[in-house]
Amino acid sequence: MDYINRDMEKLMSDLVREYSCILLTGPRQVGKTTMFRHADAAREAVSLDDFQERDLARNDPELFLSSHRVPILIDEVQYAPELFSYIKIAIDNGAAPGSFFLTGSQSFRLMKLAQESLAGRIAVLNLMPLSQGEIYGDRSICEPFRIENAYSNGFPRSLHDVDAIEIYKRMWVGGLPAYVSGKHSNRNIFFSSYLQTYVSRDIAQDLALRDGSGFVDFIRAAACRVGCELNVHSIALDVGVSDDTASRWLGLLEKSQVIFYLHPFSNNLLKRTVKRPKLYFFDTGLVAYLTRYSSPDILMNGSINGEILENHVVSEIRKSYLNSGEEPLMYYFRDKDGKEIDLILEYDGKLHPIEIKKSSNPTQDMVRNFNVLEKTGAQIGMGAVICLKNKASMLSRNVAIVPVSAL
Numbered sequence: 001m002d003y004i005n006r007d008m009e010k011l012m013s014d015l016v017r018e019y020s021c022i023l024l025t026g027p028r029q030v031g032k033t034t035m036f037r038h039a040d041a042a043r044e045a046v047s048l049d050d051f052q053e054r055d056l057a058r059n060d061p062e063l064f065l066s067s068h069r070v071p072i073l074i075d076e077v078q079y080a081p082e083l084f085s086y087i088k089i090a091i092d093n094g095a096a097p098g099s100f101f102l103t104g105s106q107s108f109r110l111m112k113l114a115q116e117s118l119a120g121r122i123a124v125l126n127l128m129p130l131s132q133g134e135i136y137g138d139r140s141i142c143e144p145f146r147i148e149n150a151y152s153n154g155f156p157r158s159l160h161d162v163d164a165i166e167i168y169k170r171m172w173v174g175g176l177p178a179y180v181s182g183k184h185s186n187r188n189i190f191f192s193s194y195l196q197t198y199v200s201r202d203i204a205q206d207l208a209l210r211d212g213s214g215f216v217d218f219i220r221a222a223a224c225r226v227g228c229e230l231n232v233h234s235i236a237l238d239v240g241v242s243d244d245t246a247s248r249w250l251g252l253l254e255k256s257q258v259i260f261y262l263h264p265f266s267n268n269l270l271k272r273t274v275k276r277p278k279l280y281f282f283d284t285g286l287v288a289y290l291t292r293y294s295s296p297d298i299l300m301n302g303s304i305n306g307e308i309l310e311n312h313v314v315s316e317i318r319k320s321y322l323n324s325g326e327e328p329l330m331y332y333f334r335d336k337d338g339k340e341i342d343l344i345l346e347y348d349g350k351l352h353p354i355e356i357k358k359s360s361n362p363t364q365d366m367v368r369n370f371n372v373l374e375k376t377g378a379q380i381g382m383g384a385v386i387c388l389k390n391k392a393s394m395l396s397r398n399v400a401i402v403p404v405s406a407l
Contacts, residue, residue, distance in 0.1 A: 002181070006323070008142075018097060024126075025105070025126050028105045033103055048080055064080075081113050084117035087118065131175065134175075135180055145320040171308055172296040174284050191289040232247050263332075264333065274334045287311065288308070347381075360387065360389045387401065
């Protein structure tokens with residue numbers, strides 16, 4: 001089983017020379033520990049999933065650190081927040097660059113701990129499931145997605161002649177390394193085990209759940225709504241919980257990076273925009289499993305075929321920024337008259353409208369709502385239709401056609 005190189009590696013190798021501590025956050029089983037070990041196989045590694053190590057780290061963090069040699073990799077560091085103060089002391093006492101590699105699967109909590117204890121002393125990176133570029137493409141450039149690049153040079157990682165069924169196969173497989181790499185071949189058992197591990201380790205202790213099956217049903221109800229405006233009440237009704245419980249559970253899914261939101265774009269000149277965010281999952285393979293699509297062909301023709309394609313595109317673009325150490329400025333637009341733009345990227349001081357279509361023949365009608373952004377008073381950059389056409393081209397002077405495979 002070969003290691004799959006990650007786009008983030010170059011950024012991390014630069015930061016190792018500058019920071020004594022690097023914290024790598026991200027969902028469970030996206031390859032955080034593997035990437036660190038690939039960078040430095042000789043360093044000692046300690047996992048706080050080990051209850052003995054966890055107890056020592058929590059009850060006597062000074063002894064824990066003195067019991068292990070530096071440089072060190074500490075996995076699942078969120079289980080022992082007491083360590084952060086002692087890592088700070090070690091850094092202030094002159095710990096060498098790259099002394100501490102930390103991983104954790106509760107991003108919000110860890111970033112708060114890092115900001116409180118290690119502000120200015122730590123580099124924080126956020127690793128997501130494998131991108132399609134990492135799995136299938138040419139890694140000759142690893143940079144945030146820009147429409148101009150995707151059109152002007154074909155985005156070197158783009159694979160031409162990638163048809164619709166191949167795109168849906170990629171979504172159906174997803175980006176979790178243990179399954180993509182072939183380490184685990186039985187898809188149903190892999191995703192079932194993934195959910196059981198996630199619920200038992202990351203959720204049960206927060207919710208005091210006796211039976212995690214109800215929470216898995218809740219995740220499934222959320223997966224049926226990818227690419228849609230968030231309706232907490234509707235999800236709550238599906239699983240028979242209160243709206244307050246549903247909101248709290250969604251918060252846990254977001255904190256553990258199973259889901260993320262795309263918030264609506266608005267400014268003072270746009271008065272009639274909707275206020276609810278749209279819901280997405282970080283891994284489309286998990287969505288396909290939860291929604292019980294048994295093959296890529298069935299997924300391509302299923303009831304969520306357009307929504308999961310949108311989820312795929314939005315998450316791939318998001319990964320391209322996170323892998324470069326940047327937080328993307330991403331929104332969607334919908335007003336109360338029904339005018340909608342699937343995605344708006346903001347970069348270089350301009351708004352870039354994007355439509356995502358399950359089509360290989362995009363038309364001008366698909367971008368008719370782009371002109372609504374002229375009312376914002378902002379500069380409008382090149383727009384795009386991201387679709388199933390297998391070659392980049394131009395729809396008009398200011399709108400590119402970008403293949404999904406070019407992301």
